Amino acid sequence: MIIEGGGTKKGFGGLVEHADICLSLKDYKGIVEHNPGDMTITLKAGTSYLEVQNYLAGFNQMISLDPFANEHTSIGGVIAANDSGPKRLGYGSARDAVIGMRLVYPDGSLIRAGGKVVKNVAGYDMNKLFIGSMGTLAVISEITLKLRPVANYQSLVLISFPAGNLDVIKQFVVTVLDSLMEPITLELLSPTLAAKLTGRREYTAAIQFEDVESSVHYQTTYLENLKPEGGTFTILQQEDANLFWQAFYDLYPGLNAENKTKSAALKVGLKNMEVLELLEVTERLESGQIHLLAHGGLGHGISQVYLYGESDRILSAIQEIRKLTSAKGGYAIVKHLPFSERLKINIWDESPSYFFLLKQIKAKVDPNNILNEKRYVGGI
Amino acid sequence: MKGKQIQSKDKHIHQLAAIVANTRSILYKKEDLLAYDCDGFTIHKHLPKAVVFPKNTKEVAELVRYCCQNELPFLARGAGTGLSGGAIPLNGEVIISLVKMKNLISVDLENRRAVVEPGFVNLKLTNSISDKGYYYAPDPSSQSCCTIGGNVAENAGGAHCLKYGVTTNHILGLEVVVPTGEIIEIGDNGIPDAPGYDLLGLITGSEGTLGIVTKITVRILKNPEAKQTVLAYFDDVTDGSQAVSAIISAGIIPAALEMMDKTAIEGVEAAAFPVGHPKNIAAVLLIEVDGISAGIEEQINQILSVCRQFNVRDVKVAQDEQERSRWWANRKTGFGAMGAISPDYLVQDGVIPRSKLPEVLERINQISEHSGLRIANIFHAGDGNLHPLILFDAKIPGETEKALEAGSACLQACAEVGGTITGEHGVGIEKREEMRFVFNEEEIAAQTTIRSVFNPVNLLNAGKLFPSPGKCVEIKMEKKAAIL
Numbered sequence: 097m098i099i100e101g102g103g104t105k106k107g108f109g110g111l112v113e114h115a116d117i118c119l120s121l122k123d124y125k126g127i128v129e130h131n132p133g134d135m136t137i138t139l140k141a142g143t144s145y146l147e148v149q150n151y152l153a154g155f156n157q158m159i160s161l162d163p164f165a166n167e168h169t170s171i172g173g174v175i176a177a178n179d180s181g182p183k184r185l186g187y188g189s190a191r192d193a194v195i196g197m198r199l200v201y202p203d204g205s206l207i208r209a210g211g212k213v214v215k216n217v218a219g220y221d222m223n224k225l226f227i228g229s230m231g232t233l234a235v236i237s238e239i240t241l242k243l244r245p246v247a248n249y250q251s252l253v254l255i256s257f258p259a260g261n262l263d264v265i266k267q268f269v270v271t272v273l274d275s276l277m278e279p280i281t282l283e284l285l286s287p288t289l290a291a292k293l294t295g296r297r298e299y300t301a302a303i304q305f306e307d308v309e310s311s312v313h314y315q316t317t318y319l320e321n322l323k324p325e326g327g328t329f330t331i332l333q334q335e336d337a338n339l340f341w342q343a344f345y346d347l348y349p350g351l352n353a354e355n356k357t358k359s360a361a362l363k364v365g366l367k368n369m370e371v372l373e374l375l376e377v378t379e380r381l382e383s384g385q386i387h388l389l390a391h392g393g394l395g396h397g398i399s400q401v402y403l404y405g406e407s408d409r410i411l412s413a414i415q416e417i418r419k420l421t422s423a424k425g426g427y428a429i430v431k432h433l434p435f436s437e438r439l440k441i442n443i444w445d446e447s448p449s450y451f452f453l454l455k456q457i458k459a460k461v462d463p464n465n466i467l468n469e470k471r472y473v474g475g476i
Numbered sequence: 477m478k479g480k481q482i483q484s485k486d487k488h489i490h491q492l493a494a495i496v497a498n499t500r501s502i503l504y505k506k507e508d509l510l511a512y513d514c515d516g517f518t519i520h521k522h523l524p525k526a527v528v529f530p531k532n533t534k535e536v537a538e539l540v541r542y543c544c545q546n547e548l549p550f551l552a553r554g555a556g557t558g559l560s561g562g563a564i565p566l567n568g569e570v571i572i573s574l575v576k577m578k579n580l581i582s583v584d585l586e587n588r589r590a591v592v593e594p595g596f597v598n599l600k601l602t603n604s605i606s607d608k609g610y611y612y613a614p615d616p617s618s619q620s621c622c623t624i625g626g627n628v629a630e631n632a633g634g635a636h637c638l639k640y641g642v643t644t645n646h647i648l649g650l651e652v653v654v655p656t657g658e659i660i661e662i663g664d665n666g667i668p669d670a671p672g673y674d675l676l677g678l679i680t681g682s683e684g685t686l687g688i689v690t691k692i693t694v695r696i697l698k699n700p701e702a703k704q705t706v707l708a709y710f711d712d713v714t715d716g717s718q719a720v721s722a723i724i725s726a727g728i729i730p731a732a733l734e735m736m737d738k739t740a741i742e743g744v745e746a747a748a749f750p751v752g753h754p755k756n757i758a759a760v761l762l763i764e765v766d767g768i769s770a771g772i773e774e775q776i777n778q779i780l781s782v783c784r785q786f787n788v789r790d791v792k793v794a795q796d797e798q799e800r801s802r803w804w805a806n807r808k809t810g811f812g813a814m815g816a817i818s819p820d821y822l823v824q825d826g827v828i829p830r831s832k833l834p835e836v837l838e839r840i841n842q843i844s845e846h847s848g849l850r851i852a853n854i855f856h857a858g859d860g861n862l863h864p865l866i867l868f869d870a871k872i873p874g875e876t877e878k879a880l881e882a883g884s885a886c887l888q889a890c891a892e893v894g895g896t897i898t899g900e901h902g903v904g905i906e907k908r909e910e911m912r913f914v915f916n917e918e919e920i921a922a923q924t925t926i927r928s929v930f931n932p933v934n935l936l937n938a939g940k941l942f943p944s945p946g947k948c949v950e951i952k953m954e955k956k957a958a959i960l
Contacts, residue, residue, distance in 0.1 A: 133721040133831035134860070156727065178669060189669070191677055192645050207922045211914065213827040215859045215899040217631045217681050218907075218914055219941065220923045221644065224677025228669070245727040270586055274609070276701035278768060308727070308778075311771025365667040368587045397587075397667055425665040444671040450660040454672050456929045461922075473671045 097466050099231040101142055101170030105177050107350050107361075107432035109230055109443050111470040119235065121172055128238055129212075132157065135243040136195065136212055141172025141236045152243065160187035160244040162341070164348035164400075172236050177431075178228030181345065182302065185395040186280030187244065190227045196240035197223055199233075202462040207234070214242045225457070231468040232476055233461045247306035252281075252337035253319050256290060256298040258326040262372050265299055268324055269369075269394045272303070277315045279395065280304040286375045286390040288382060293343055296328065299375070301394075302344075304337065347389065349402050350432040360410045361432035362417065364392070364399040370424050371399050377420050385409045400431075407437050414441060422446070447474035488546060489526055492570065495538045496528050501576070503527040512553070512571055516618075517561035519880075520905050524565035527553075529576045533651060533659060533690040539572055540688065541657035543935060551937040552688040554595060554626030557618040559823070560904025562629065562683045566939045572688060574625050580604055581691070589648055589666045591693050594625020598632075601694070610696045613640040616900070617808060628689050631681030633900035635732045635808075638858035639766075640697070642900070644680040649693030652679060652686075655936040659690070666693035678926070683902050684937045686930040700766035703731065704776050705794040707803060708761040708783045709754060713737065716759035717833035719786040720857045723763065726782055728775050733858030734762040734807055737837065739817075740852040740865070747813030749805040757789060761857065762807050764800075810854045811865065818850070818867035820876075824883045826890030827899040830860045839889040840864055847882040849875070861899035862890065888913050903941045911943050 098115040100106075102122060121142035128138040132155045139148060145165045152158050162181035163174045173179075180189040187193075196210035209222035226233055257265050265284065272282065281304040285293065290300035303319060305312045316331055323329045332340050346352070349359035364374055371392030378390040378401055386409040392399030401417060403410045414430065421428045427445045430438070448454070451474050458465075458476045470476070482493050484504050493502045503509060504526040513521040525548065530536045543550040549567040554574055556563055565571055578595035583605055590601060590612070598619040601612040615634035616622055622632070628650070633642045640646075649663030662675050679686050710716035720733060736744065741753045741760060753760055761783075765775045776793060783791050794800040814821040828836050837853060844851040852865040864886045868879040887897045891913035898907055911920060920942055927934070 131829060131831060132725065133718075134829040135721075135724060136829065156725065180669075188641070188645065191674060192641060201922070205918050207919050208915070209919075211827075211896045212894045213829060213860050213896055213899070215633060215637065215642065215827050215856075215861050216896045217642075217900060217902055218896045218898050219903065219911060219920070220686075220926060221631065221677055221681045222923060222926070224644075224674040225926070227674060227677075229673055233673075245725060245729065248727050273588070274585070274698070276609075276698060276768070278700075307768060308771040308774040310774050311768040314768055314770030363669070365669055367665060367667060395588075398669060426667050427671055429671055448662070448664075448670060448672050450662060450675065451672070453654070453660070453675065453929060457673055457926065460925050460929055 097468070099235055099468055101173035102144065102168035104166060104169045104351055105173050107434060108177055109438070109471045110435070110468070111438060111475070113435055121170065124237070125170070127151070136214070136240060137243060138196070138212065138238055138240040139171050140238055142170045145169045145171050145174055153246065156246045157243040158246050159241050160193055161190060162345070164345050164351060166351045171239055175227055175239055176229065176231050176236055180398065182281035182283035182391070182393055183304070184398065185282055185393055186278070186306065191224055193241050194223050194227055194239060195242050197226055197236055198238035199226060200235040200237050202234065202464065202466045210240065212240050230471045232458060232472045233467065235467065249309035249312045250304065250306045250334060250337050251312050251316050252332040252340055253303045253305070253316050254294060254300055254330040254332065255303070255319070255323055256294070256296050256300040256328045257324060259298060262376060264324050265301070266369060266372055268322065269301070271322060272319070273395060275318065277318055278305070278307070280306045281393070282395040283391050283393055284371060284375060286378055286388070288379070288387065289347070289389040289391055292347065292389065293340065294330070347402065348400070349404070358404060358406065359432065360403045360414065360430060362401040362403070362414065363429045363431045364401060364417065364421060364426065366397050366399065366421060366424055366426040368394050368397045370426065371397060374399050374401070374417070374420060377417060381413050381416055386413055388413065411437065411441055418445065444473040488548060491542060492526055492528050492539065495542060496530055496535055501529040501531070512556070512565070515556040515561060515563040516559045517564065517904060517906050520561055520564055522565050523568065524571045525568050527571040527573050529573050531576050533653065536572060536688055536690050537653045537657050537659050539570070540653050540655065543570055544655070544657055544933070547935065549935050549938060552625070552629070552684050554623035554629070555597070555621050557622040558626060558630055558902060558904060560898070560902040560906040562902055562904040562937070562940055564905055566905065569937070574623065577690065585610060587666070588696050589693055590696050591691060592624050593691060594628070594689050595623050598622050598624055598627060605696060606699070609699050611699055612646070612694060613697050614643045614646055624692055624694065625689050628680050628692060629682070629684045630902045633861070638733055638856065639729045639731045644677055646695045647676055647680050647692065648695055650676055650679060650689050651691035652689050654687045655931040663693065683904060683941050685927055685941055700731070702769035702772050703764060703766035704772050705800045705803060706763045706776065706779055706791060708763065708791040709757045709789045710759045710761070710787070711757060711789050712787065713758045713837055714834040715786040715788070716761055717830065717857065719761065719783050719788070721830050722782045722786065723779055724858065726778050728765060728778060730763050730858060731766040732762070732764040733856070735855040735857035736760050736807070736810065737853040739850055740810060740854050743813040743817050743852055744806050744810050746816040747809060749802065749809055751802050751806045754790070762803060811863070814852060814865050814867060819869040819871065820867070822866045822868065822879045822883050824864045824866070824886050825898045825901040826862045826864070826887050826895055828860045828862060828890050828893055828895035830857065832893040832895070833857070836862065836889055836893055840886055843882050843885045843889065847878050849879060849882055851882065851886070856899070859899070860895065884910060905940060908941065908943045917945070
């Protein structure tokens with residue numbers, strides 16, 4: 097059985113093209129329960145992520161996740177794939193937002209994990225098992241999330257750094273991180289990505305603030321005074337910041353039909369400051385044959401790399417990037433790659449040393465291997 | 477082997493002592509073991525077989541392997557401050573105490589993380605990095621003595637968890653000795669989202685039933701630039717609880733948002749840190765905001781206007797750090813303060829959706845009337861974590877049982893409005909049966925199935941966390957016997 101939501105993650109893992117049943121949750125959508133006063137929401141898995149965010153905006157609330165989503169992306173898919181964007185620096189990721197789930201186990205039984213309250217230590221924290229498990233343990237049928245208020249005000253600061261010296265960037269970032277400022281994002285864009293979004297082919301830091309207005313202005317002023325010599329400084333306020341982020345998320349190749357064939361996307365995990373080294377590698381790999389866009393969170397260490405070119409070029413670039421991640425003890429997961437190419441590469445990178453436990457969990461929960469065969473780490 | 481000879485005929489004691497290579501690193505005589513027959517949950521007691529104090533991961537692994545090979549039940553223990561009985565050696569376990577593994581291994585400010593051994597005391601971490609302007613966020617009220625290893629086991633909370641999250645939100649990596657003796661490293665280098673099921677999240681809060689944590693990588697945070705504290709008095713609990721929701725809906729997530737009801741106020745005002753709360757009010761809110769200094773005033777003004785909107789009788793902002801500290805001392809000693817108005821008290825730990833507060837308080841009132849016992853309510857209102865304090869006198873025959881029953885009824889009331897039975901104290905022994913209020917047999921089996929992956933023979937901390945199928949009656953009788 098293959099489980100599918102909005103279908104925007106078809107390029108993410110999966111070494112089996114055919115199944116007896118494709119269980120589509122596309123029409124299993126809607127809000128089961130929204131308690132504005134409790135700031136929690138329970139959604140059917142197929143609910144469109146963007147639709148529910150729009151709905152919540154009417155209550156001045158939001159799901160505090162910023163996945164790479166379009167109108168088809170379902171909340172179930174976001175959680176099953178543990179997708180997150182730059183704002184996880186300020187708001188955390190799926191494991192911080194999900195408080196409950198309703199699951200259909202491979203034997204058909206209905207199992208609830210967690211609950212509807214934001215603080216809960218009754219039993220094992222079973223939610224964690226299913227977040228990011230790519231539907232290999234159970235079908236996520238409903239998800240309960242804690243919500244956050246939408247901040248009164250937001251500004252995005254874009255600081256571009258003159259070519260060359262990564263030390264200047266590092267020094268700047270270390271100062272910001274060590275300051276009392278509270279950025280929601282501290283995302284470094286590769287020159288190629290910055291060129292697409294801002295028109296300047298330079299390393300660019302995208303630093304978002306969301307708070308009461310006076311606090312946001314105070315923080316952007318602080319950054320302005322910190323701006324490195326020769327760098328440019330731009331503030332995008334309110335809706336302009338939203339427009340920037342929209343363009344930013346839209347570049348994700350899995351969402352862009354025309355790119356679907358000759359593109360790939362990686363999720364890379366490194367220590368915060370090693371993001372700089374990753375972006376340096378992607379910049380070096382850029383050539384007439386392969387085009388790379390990259391960005392990484394200097395406050396959380398998760399980066400995304402998008403690759404465009406002929407498949408052999410893409411695969412060899414991934415190997416190059418993995419040389420860095422493996423030397424640093426990080427990882428590079430292939431989030432998006434056409435099916436034919438997936439067989440040529442280890443999508444999930446090296447399996448962890450405790451893989452024997454993961455395998456046993458799968459074997460105990462799904463002994464007949466019914467759900468999403470070979471979609472996950474180490475062929476699970 | 478150093479120190480004096482082992483005086484025991486039990487070969488296991490000799491073998492265990494050999495593993496920790498020091499006769500002073502093992503306790504096995506009855507008089508030494510008495511201190512380990514319970515933890516912060518004192519209603520149930522049982523002697524361990526021995527207490528061993530390993531110095532490193534290798535020794536922990538060897539101890540675990542030895543216990544496995546010889547079918548000796550075992551469990552891990554930190555400072556023993558747990559409130560639900562998770563470290564009580566129900567089956568005469570070998571206790572592996574981690575208090576000698578108490579090093580701060582490294583601090584990496586650039587990457588905002590620290591690596592500690594499990595016996596490292598929670599507050600010591602903040603103290604070690606505060607000069608650089610950093611802190612470790614989870615702050616359970618026992619933080620001056622509880623260990624981070626224990627915090628991981630219980631997924632401990634604290635006053636700041638409304639804004640900053642509980643322990644699980646701050647754990648980046650764990651080294652774990654699994655019950656079969658293998659050492660595994662999860663989240664190498666503290667990098668989040670490593671490929672594979674999230675064992676970090678699963679093991680955190682597993683109450684010492686899935687493995688023994690021997691090294692912990694935690695996230696550290698920068699101190700907020702400023703903080704400000706407000707007290708608000710309400711004549712009506714419903715107004716107070718609606719103000720709580722409205723504050724958060726207004727776009728503010730306070731660092732802490734606490735509530736006390738009339739009985740609780742009576743207690744804290746009679747105890748060591750009175751602050752002059754009016755006697756005839758229904759509820760007091762203690763609200764703290766922190767963050768960027770430039771934004772604090774705007775947030776405080778919003779909070780004040782929300783409180784007025786909900787008919788606040790009086791509201792005041794702390795004028796200085798001294799006043800703020802007095803307010804916090806008044807609140808933080810709230811449990812102990814019940815001693816001023818009652819010989820004994822029992823604390824419960826339910827969680828409810830915030831909006832159900834008036835309804836649940838009414839239920840708790842009825843439970844109080846029905847049992848004839850007074851119940852005070854101290855409430856982490858922001859995240860719905862309710863601590864009913866059931867006041868009783870253990871010297872009066874039958875009153876302890878009544879208190880236990882009332883506590884359980886409070887948890888049932890929480891569960892029935894869509895809440896849960898524990899928000900931060902854990903299930904342990906205390907709330908095993910109450911697990912049935914929130915999970916059915918199949919759901920409990922789904923969890924014990926996961927336990928069997930890690931803990932196949934169930935030698936590690938058996939009998940905790942889950943109700944034993946078909947044995948509920950027996951456990952209730954055991955509970956009763958322990959009280960008598």
